[in-house]
Amino acid sequence: MISTNGLIDFHCHLDLYPDHAAAVRQAEAAGVFTLAVTTTPKAWARNHELTRDTRHVRAALGLHPQLVSSRADEIALWETLLPQTRYVGEVGLDAGPRFYKSLDLQKDIFARVLRACTKAGGKIITVHSVRAAKAVLDHVEEHLQQRTNRVVLHWFTGSKSEAARALDMGCYFSINGTMLHSEKASALVRTLPVERMLTETDGPFTEIAGRPSRPVDVAGTVQSLAELLGLPPTTLASAMRDNLRRVRHETDLREGN
Ligand code: MN
Secondary structure (H helix, E strand, C coil), X not given: CCXXXXXXXXXXXXXXXXXXXXXXXXXXXXXXXXXXXXXXXXXXXXXXXXXXXXXXXXXXXXXXXXXXXXXXXXXXXXXXXXXXXXXXXXXXXXXXXXXXXXXXXXXXXXXXXXXXXXXXXXXXXXXXXXXXXXXHHHHHHHHCCCCCCEEEEECCCCCHHHHHHHHHCCCEEEECHHHHCCHHHHHHHHCCCHHHEEECCCCCCCEECCEECXXXXXXXXXXXXXXXXXXXXXXXHHHHHHHHHHXXXXXXXXXXX
């Protein structure tokens, strides 16, 4: 197994593990760049506090589409906190059977999120798109200025033509180990250029060996993804680092963008 040092987990819910602080410390000690996504802006303060002084862990400001039906009014708080971070998520749309009823409200909230990012600029946004790839891309196209903002489609399950459209729009894709166990998802991943990929765990919502996966488990994902693409794991790991550097550069407001 390759070293975890310098690997990337671009979508992990560190605040949903039994010991949040320990989960942050473990990612930090392992040297895994971890994007700690949140599901409600009320979680921002604690996530920010625990990651403010870490080298490798960053917090993202989220309002999860699956929570919008009960927490839509928190969008005002979300907007107030946005200047504190360059990372946004988890946000997006979920048109699965359990959340379909709130889809119109989800669309209103997601549009507000994207318009706020447009106004601010410099944001990297990790986006959920379950059964809603087309609607997500339509929203991004309509509401997000992509000159200094970038979308990372997390656990993308749309079609190949939707993925091609997302690539044309400049989107990145974060890929987890569970996707690589699916033949359909693996076939889609093979159509993506390596330059647009990042790795993620989406822990604790994915499992490895019967327990929730953690940021250090991206080592296995790098291994499997490298195998799928026919690359040495260390080459793929360094490509992921290049991609993280590039997505930051593309959204760097100080670069004269
Ligand atoms: Mn998630």
